Amino acid sequence: MFKRSITSVILISITIITIFILPVWTFSVAASIFIGMGLYEFFRLDTKNLFPPSFICLGIISGMFLPYITYFYRSTGGMWEALFFIIALISLFLMQFARKENNNAVTLIALTLLGIFYIGWFFTFLVKLRFLEDGHKLVAYLLLVTKAGDIGAYLVGSKFGRHALIPRISPKKSVEGAVGGFLFSVVFALISRSYLGWMSLGTILMGGILIGVFAQLGDLAESLVKRDYQVKDSSLFLPGLGGVLDVIDSILFTAPIFYIYLIIIM
Numbered sequence: 001m002f003k004r005s006i007t008s009v010i011l012i013s014i015t016i017i018t019i020f021i022l023p024v025w026t027f028s029v030a031a032s033i034f035i036g037m038g039l040y041e042f043f044r045l046d047t048k049n050l051f052p053p054s055f056i057c058l059g060i061i062s063g064m065f066l067p068y069i070t071y072f073y074r075s076t077g078g079m080w081e082a083l084f085f086i087i088a089l090i091s092l093f094l095m096q097f098a099r100k101e102n103n104n105a106v107t108l109i110a111l112t113l114l115g116i117f118y119i120g121w122f123f124t125f126l127v128k129l130r131f132l133e134d135g136h137k138l139v140a141y142l143l144l145v146t147k148a149g150d151i152g153a154y155l156v157g158s159k160f161g162r163h164a165l166i167p168r169i170s171p172k173k174s175v176e177g178a179v180g181g182f183l184f185s186v187v188f189a190l191i192s193r194s195y196l197g198w199m200s201l202g203t204i205l206m207g208g209i210l211i212g213v214f215a216q217l218g219d220l221a222e223s224l225v226k227r228d229y230q231v232k233d234s235s236l237f238l239p240g241l242g243g244v245l246d247v248i249d250s251i252l253f254t255a256p257i258f259y260i261y262l263i264i265i266m
Contacts, residue, residue, distance in 0.1 A: 004241055007238050007241050008241065011238070011241075011247070014030075015143065018030045019130075019136050019139055019140055020136055020140075024130065024131070025071060027126075027127060027130050027139075028067040028068060028070065028071040028127050029067075031067040031123060031124065031126055031127050032064045032065075032066075032067045032068065033064075034123060034244060034248060035063045035064050035066065035067065035119055035120050035123050035124070036060050036063065036064040037237060037243075037244040038063075038119045038123070038243075038244045038245050038248060039059055039060045039063045039064075039115050039116070039119050039120065040056075040060060041237070041243045041244055041245045042059075042115045042118075042119055042225075042245065043055075043056045043059060043060070043115065045225065045226065045229040045231055046229065047229065047230075047231070050104055050107070050108065050111075051108065051111075051112070052099070052108075054095055055092070055095065055108055055112050058088075058091060058092065058095065058112065059112045059115050059116055062084075062088050062116050062120065063115065063116045063119055063120025063121075064120070065084070066081070066084070066116075066120045066121055066124040067123075067124050067127045069081055069084060069124075070124055070127045070128055070131070071127065074131055081121070085113075085116075085117075085121075088113065088116060089109075089113060092108075092109045092112055092113065093109065096108065096109060118252065119245070119252065122252040122253070122255060122256050123248060123251065123252060123255065125255035125256040125258075125259045126139060126142070126251070126255045128259050129142060129255065129258065129259050129262075132259075132262065132266075134196070134198070137195055137196055138196075138258075138262070140192075140195075141189070141192045141195075141196060141207070142211065142251070142254060142255060142258050143251070144188055144192060145185050145188050145189045145192065145207070145208055145211045145212070145215075145254075146185070146211055146215045146250050146251055146254045147250075148184045148185055148187075148188035149181040149182065149184050149185035149211065149212050149215040149216065149250065150181065150215065150219065150250055151181075151184065152180045152181040152182075152183065152184025152185070153173070153177040153178060153180055153181030153184075153216070153219070154177070154181075155180065156176055156177050156179070156180025156181070156184075157172070157173065157174045157176060157177020157178075157180065157181075158177075160174075160176045160177075160180070161173075161174030161175075161176045161177050162174065162175075162176060163175040163176065165177070165178055165220075166220065168227075169220055169223050169224050169227055170220065170223040170227070173219075173220070173223070178216050181212065181215065181216055182212040182213065182216065183212075184212075185208050185209075185211050185212030185215060186205070186208040186209060186212055187208075188208070189204055189205065189207055189208025189209075189211065189212075190204060190205065190208065192204065203265060206261070207258060207261060207262075210254075210257055210258065210261055211254045211257070211258060214250075214253040214254045214257045215250035215251075215253065215254050216250070217253050218249050218250040218251065218252050218253030218254060219249050219250045221249065221252075221253065222245055222246070222249035222252075223249075
């Protein structure tokens with residue numbers, strides 16, 4: 001718990017400074033670093049050493065490049081992102097052509113692209129969110145409501161958890177914890193209206209509901225990946241909290257959903 005508390009304080013401090021104090025471009029840099037660390041952990045989960053170093057390097061570098069596409073090409077980002085994924089996929093095929101064997105060819109290409117898409121692109125929606133009007137407050141809202149759900153699920157599940165949610169994926173997650181996490185997200189979403197006065201109560205509430213649901217799904221998604229690889233933590237990067245993927249797993253789902261929700265209603 002001591003390590004968890006210290007690591008959490010450091011992460012929260014870095015997040016606040018990056019969002020509210022430092023220039024906007026540093027947010028893209030911070031996102032790129034988190035993506036790089038997350039992708040490193042993703043490829044490191046493969047205990048069978050399936051990935052050649054070239055695929056790992058391409059996956060990490062490609063994912064880290066995505067926030068800069070958003071930063072430099074905000075008005076035409078969709079076109080450049082499409083071109084990026086086309087080039088990434090073609091590059092993976094070319095790298096496979098250069099290998100001396102065809103074993104696991106489709107698996108290597110598919111998993112590398114999955115890592116870039118799931119971690120790199122999904123996390124980049126935080127950067128997209130930052131460049132909306134009042135983006136710093138919207139990012140703070142997303143992170144607060146998402147992590148409130150994580151904390152709520154942990155606290156309620158630890159105290160009152162009796163019924164397993166999906167034991168084959170995560171034996172420790174309970175129905176009670178999931179409900180608690182969802183309620184925490186909704187409550188903190190409503191509290192957040194104090195600094196998002198331009199958003200109606202209904203908009204804030206629906207945002208909290210969406211984040212509350214998809215935060216749980218994001219957490220389960222990463223648990224599914226770890227269960228498949230038979231590992232407990234994605235790494236030891238963050239003492240007491242596991243790895244970067246263990247921290248951002250819920251954000252990977254809530255960031256794109258919340259961004260798209262805002263684009264629809266704005």
